Amino acid sequence: MLRFSTAGESHGEALVALVSGLPAGVPVDQVRLDRELWRRQQGYGRGGRMRIEKDTAHILSGVRHGKTIGAPVAMTLANVDWKNWEEILPVDTGDATKHKAVASPRPGHADLAGALKYDFPDARYVLERASARESAARVACGALAKMLLGELGILVGSHVVRVGGEELGRDAAWAEIAASNAKDEIFLNCVDAEAEARMKGEVDKALRTGDTIGGVFEVVVHGLPPGVGTHVNWDERMDGLLAQAVMSLQAVKAVELGRGVTAAESLGSTVHDAISYEQGDAEPEDGGAKFTKFTREKNNAGGIEGGISNGEDVVVRGYLKPISTLRRPLASVSFETREATKAAYERSDVCVVPAAGVAAEAMVALTIARLVIDKFGGDSLGELKRNYAGYCEQIRRF
Template sequence: MLRFSTAGESHGESLVALVSGMPAGVPVEQDFIDRELWRRQKGYGRGGRMRIEKDTAHILSGVRHGKTIGSPIAMTLANNDWKNWTEILPVEEGDPTKHKAVASPRPGHADLAGSLKYDFKDARYVLERASARESAARVASGAIAKLLLRALCVGVASHVIRVGKAELSRPATWDEIVALQAKEEVMLNCVDADSEAAMKAEVDAVLRTGDTIGGVFEVVVHGLPPGVGTHANWDERMDGLLAQAVMSLQAVKAVEIGRGVTAAESLGSTVHDAIGYEGSDEAFTKFSREQNNAGGIEGGISNGEDVVVRGYLKPISTLRRPLGSVSFETREPVKAAYERSDVCVVPAAGVAAEATVALTVARLVIEKFGGDSLRELQRNFNGYCEQIRAY
């Protein structure tokens, strides 16, 4: 089974990513991993921290001569801001007078719940791990999964479809979404210039008021054959696994597969994707669909259409004009703590979601097709594709 885990704190020395279960022989490109990390750092509305960090993955194990070797892949991502925190967050006991306490919990953050859970007298240690800085390690791990999927001609990409009340008013094509990944200037990662300008105006409005703003991103998996995932057990369904993976990202409060939200208020005759038989030589099978309201998944199994997952991102909880809170020490009303933060992170969240989706899909692909090496996996994958094409 493909597994990954992360370690590290927001202002600690580094983040750590560990990926195990990756077949041997997958080409690993350092530039690709670092490009993914760069994409996560960009976007209109990011804060000062992203001007400090220059994320790059330092691979310690599991890759030799440019390819995976079947053993666990360990990576570190140095925090450039660590030099300013060495005396504030030392591993040893250190000087308690230099500790930088988070004295009042922020509404919407893990501060209070985490402090109660772990019996901390302030929220510093909760903040350090709960921070979305952790998602950089996920992006590095997801880049490895993307490289595996790319060897099978499966792509994963994201775009932003809403910021605040400004929304993309038309469907996006796969080619448009992929083209966003190559751009050297990242604004709000929207395929439509007019829609992106309206989104920027939403961010500008909250910048002026000291507030934050959320939105919706969409992740698309292109080129996945039907038959990945299963209906057989509740915890093996592809849609359930994808929903959990995307929901686990910081600030995501809802996940949608395909047309899941509007389907709830629609008639079945307008929601379900009618089946045809067109005989296309380019598709995985000769069966076809008139539309893709199901988001590429039926009964927990991929159906050959693009897999479409949307994440609904709440406004982040650190405000320049903080909400009311309570002092940990005195229990008196105060303003919530403020830490240097962002105003809008929807594009960055989309990149992090690409990583979690890629890791989930790669895990299911490995479970279905098996293989300790990429050559074996490709042989099994291609043989299955021939089987369903001849069905």
């Protein structure tokens, strides 16, 4: 089974990422890995931390001569900001007078719940691990999963469909998403320039008023064959696994598969994707893999039916709440005195929807890669590819 874990705090010395279960022989491109980390740091509305950190993954184990060797891959991502916090958050006992307390919990953050849970006198240690800085380690793990999937022709990308009250208002083609993700300058990662300009206006309004703003990102898996995932057990369904994976990201408060939200208010005749069959040898217009001649005019199901991929693009949307650290803080209570005060302020962003989309790509890629390995097996990439090719041929001949 493909598994991953992360360790590290927002202002600690480094983040740690560990991935096990990758087959041997997967090419690992350091430039591609670091570009994924760079993409996570981009976006209009990011804060000062992004001007400090220049994330790069340092691979310690599991990769030799540019390929995985079947052993766990361990990586570190150094926190440049650590030099400013080394005496404030030392590993040893240090000087307690230099501790920088988070003296009043921020509404919407893990501060109060975490302090109560762990019996901390303030929320500093809660903030350090609950911070979305942790998602950088997930992106590093996800980059490896994307490299594996890419060897099978399975691609993962994201784009922003809404910021505040402004939205794209149409479906995006895979080619548009891929082109947006390939840009060397990323603002809000929207595939439509006019819609992106309107979204930028929403961020500007929040910035002027000392507020923050959320939105919706969409992750698309392109080139996945039908039959991955299962309906057999509740905890093995692809839709459930994807929902958990994306919901686990900081600030994500809802997850949608396909057109799940609008489907709830619609008639079945307008929601379900009618099935047809193509005669002849027609090839897909975008040059993607052609697994089966069973087709659908629409993809309201988001590429998943009964917990199983159906050959269409898998489409997952994440609904991101506004960042909970505000430059104009909300009402709170002092941990020490229990008196009314303003919530603590830590350096923060105004909008992180594009960055959250990149982190969600990582979580989706890790989930899909796990299911692909579960289904097709193989201790080496060559064995996995043979098994995968044999299954795809079975599907084509169905």
